Amino acid sequence: MERRNFLAATSAALAAGPLLQLVNAAAASAVPAVVRPADVEQIRTAATTLRSWDNLYGGGGGVRDTAIAQLRWAANLLNSRCPAPLRAELFTAVSRLATVVGAAAFDAFAHDDAHRLFTFATSCAEEVDNWPIRAISYNLRSRQATWRGDPDSGLTLAELGLARADRLSPAERSMLHNARARALAKMGRTQQTLAAIGDSDDSFKSLVPTDEGPWMAYYDDAQHHGDTGHALFDLALAGHPPQQAILRLQTAVDSHGDGFARSRTFSRTKLASLRMAVGDPEQALAEGRRALAEVSRLRSLRANHDLGELGRVAHRHRTIPDVHDLREQITSTVTV
Incomplete structure (x- = not known):
């Protein structure tokens, strides 16, 4: 199956699957036939707002329900006609939103949902070669695997996120070195953990906040x-x-x-x-x-x-x- 068809099928599955049935389908907004810049901006704003709510209140309750409704609408946009200049922005915005909704699911112990959403986010980012957003999805995938008692997979996922580290910012590299460190610590590898923390510290020292993308503002x-x-x-x-x-x-x-x-x-x-x-x-x-x-x-x-x-x-x-x-x-x- 071609990659764009895979993503379309995945977004349709997300929209129809048990995860998004938590919100009444009748309440969903109609998906436009053609993607506009305002639609992409709405997804970006939703990701930023929902992430702030998640940090403030946790991923359960109304935060997660609201996030699910927004993601269903955004994922279905991948099946709409999208002008070429907007395509990368659309996939990037949907990837970011999927990580936010996945993080809320992770916080609510809906682990299967979180895994699906993080993987979907990776696919969206890779579809348009967005390495920083890809790194965010791998960071979350790594943390979830480690948290669930599989630090070996957590380490692998963190290192996959660091592929082509030259294309990542200092904050993005530091974030992924932390994921490595947390996996290594759970594995009892003391010296390697300390080395990963040292790598993270080195990246953090070179961080210039104004040079970072808005998705790293939290770091x-x-x-x-x-x-x-x-x-x-x-x-x-x-x-x-x-x-x-x-x-x-x-x-x-x-x-x-x-x-x-x-x-x-x-x-x-x-x-x-x-x-x-x-x-x-x-x-x-x-x-x-x-x-x-x-x-x-x-x-x-x-x-x-x-x-x-x-x-x-x-x-x-x-x-x-x-x-x-x-x-x-x-x-x-x-x-x-």
Whole structure:
């Protein structure tokens, strides 16, 4: 099957499949016969808006339902007639939106949906040779594989994303080195993890925000330290000195703005778990209480999962009354 026919078939399957039946078909907007610049701009705006909602509220609830409706409309545009000058922009915009919807599905533990959407995003980006957007899709595919307990595939996907790294920006390279580091850390490869973090740090040092594409606007000092801190967190739990992990996670917590509430919560929860694990329950309690309050405002099953991990790590200090209370509150929160 030719690639454009594959994409058309895939977009039709996305529109008709169980994933997008979550939204009433009768509510879907009619797809125009001919793609216009305003249609592409609508997809870009939707991707940017939905990503900000996802970061602020988590991927569950209304965020995901709204994202699914928008993606169905956008995916069906691939079957409309598109003027040649708009074709690359259309496929790029649909790829970006697919990664946003996939990320929301990932956060809601709809893993099969997320996998399909990330793969679709890769195909759209590759159709028009957009290497940066392709890199974003591979980054998410890598992170999902690693998160689901398959770091070997996570490493492979991250390295595929780094193919032709000369065509990627410093932020894009740093992002993918972080994905490598997180996969390597889960595999227990300490020195290779540290080397990948070093590669990420080197790329980050050369980052010039004004030279980055709008899709990388999220990748700032807070994001960089949070991502690398997560990789170091896994090493620290395995016995590596925890100081760098604590420092990076604390930097992320202190630097994330309110617009990235979920990312801040991820880093804060990991920081609390690490402090609890290394024998600093008083500091861990302070961060754990804040993390608990933040998670209760999100609809994110990944955030709930991390909070549950904190509860399990805190078990070793269960004789401390405040820790016991925190664990009970965590249990109540993650089972709601």
